[in-house]
Amino acid sequence: xxxxxxxxxxxxxxxxxxxxxxxxxxxxxxxxxxxxxxxxxxxxxxxxxxxxxxxxxxxxxxxxxxxxxxxxxxxxxxxxxxxxxxxxxxxxxxxxxxxxxxxxxxxxxxxxxxxxxxxxxxxxxxxxxxxxxxxxxxxxxxxxxxxxxxxxxxxxxxxxxxxxxxxxxxxxxxxxxxxxxxxxxxxxxxxxxxxxxxxxxxxxxxxxxxxxxxxxxxxxxxxxxxxxxxxxxxxxxxxxxxxxxxxxxxxxxxxxxxxxxxxxxxxxxxxxxxxxxxxxxxxxxxxxxxxxxxxxxxxxxxxxxxxxx
Ligand SMILES: Cc1cc2nc3c(=O)[nH]c(=O)nc-3n(C[C@H](O)[C@H](O)[C@H](O)COP(=O)(O)OP(=O)(O)OC[C@H]3O[C@@H](n4cnc5c(N)ncnc54)[C@H](O)[C@@H]3O)c2cc1C
Numbered sequence: 165x166x167x168x169x170x171x172x173x174x175x176x177x178x179x180x181x182x183x184x185x186x187x188x189x190x191x192x193x194x195x196x197x198x199x200x201x202x203x204x205x206x207x208x209x210x211x212x213x214x215x216x217x218x219x220x221x222x223x224x225x226x227x228x229x230x231x232x233x234x235x236x237x238x239x240x241x242x243x244x245x246x247x248x249x250x251x252x253x254x255x256x257x258x259x260x261x262x263x264x265x266x267x268x269x270x271x272x273x274x275x276x277x278x279x280x281x282x283x284x285x286x287x288x289x290x291x292x293x294x295x296x297x298x299x300x301x302x303x304x305x306x307x308x309x310x311x312x313x314x315x316x317x318x319x320x321x322x323x324x325x326x327x328x329x330x331x332x333x334x335x336x337x338x339x340x341x342x343x344x345x346x347x348x349x350x351x352x353x354x355x356x357x358x359x360x361x362x363x364x365x366x367x368x369x370x371x372x373x374x375x376x377x378x379x380x381x382x383x384x385x386x387x388x389x390x391x392x393x394x395x396x397x398x399x400x401x402x403x404x405x406x407x408x409x410x411x412x413x414x415x416x417x418x419x420x421x422x423x424x425x426x427x428x429x430x431x432x433x434x435x436x437x438x439x440x441x442x443x444x445x446x447x448x449x450x451x452x453x454x455x456x457x458x459x460x461x462x463x464x465x466x467x468x469x470x471x472x473x
Pocket of ligand 1: 178203212248297301302439440445
């Protein structure tokens with residue numbers, strides 16, 4: 165990239181959503197720039213599941229393969245380990261400042277895809293990060309198969325915890341919900357969970373016990389210790405949009421970007437795909453599909469042809 169470079173489409177984020185959009189836009193002869201800070205949410209995990217033909221692949225390998233495929237398209241440029249520091253709207257489209265901490269270059273584009281994923285905050289439990297992605301996960305569809313029929317935990321502090329427990333209970337008959345002291349499972353929900361064999365522990369968690377990320381027990385403030393082989397946490401997720409400078413796309417009550425079903429935000433020329441665009445499910449193949457769809461929509465919009473999708 166030169167000091168200021170011009171593109172048809174700037175894609176912010178090089179996960180499956182952004183890279184899939186780049187592949188399909190590249191094939192449509194768009195000049196594409198992908199800027200990727202290379203800090204994907206799934207970096208915590210060793211293996212990714214559920215991506216057709218790539219079940220069980222390490223997440224970094226999936227990204228490497230995708231970037232390698234893009235090298236066949238000279239009209240697609242991928243820059244890693246730099247971020248879009250700010251994005252402004254101009255008469256011609258958008259201008260982005262790009263760099264690590266300070267801007268080292270500028271790019272302009274008539275369309276922008278926000279494929280920045282989500283930022284997640286884990287429940288406030290000591291040393292949870294040390295187990296996350298090894299024996300504690302956040303996505304049942306992604307990782308419950310490997311944990312099935314074992315003694316599982318669900319740790320969370322959000323109001324949807326009982327619903328999540330009902331889902332996870334399909335993979336095991338030994339599930340304990342840990343609310344970590346938060347008042348988030350109602351008495352009625354606790355009765356319903358008990359009816360399907362799910363226990364609820366309401367005391368704050370004082371310690372996760374295990375070795376090298378393999379959890380063995382959860383200790384509670386009342387002195388109880390519950391033996392556990394693995395499980396799930398319920399993080400809080402947020403879309404990180406602070407780099408938008410004077411651009412205010414519609415968001416829902418939780419601050420998540422709102423788009424139409426094709427990935428258009430309410431700002432002309434500004435699109436979103438993958439985890440950054442609600443709704444989920446938050447999965448690699450869904451993000452990749454959303455990237456392909458938004459690419460098709462951008463191509464159609466660029467020539468004023470209506471989309472049927
Ligand atoms: C622990 C864990 C395990 C998971 N396991 C699975 C699994 O087994 N199977 C599965 O299908 N899904 C799994 N997921 C979910 C999956 O990782 C996501 O759904 C998927 O990565 C979303 O893709 P994305 O392209 O939208 O975002 P991401 O993959 O998160 O990529 C977004 C990229 O944008 C970059 N970025 C953000 N802001 C900027 C900026 N300002 N400038 C430049 N770049 C920026 C980030 O650094 C990142 O590289 C898992 C998630 C986690 C947390």
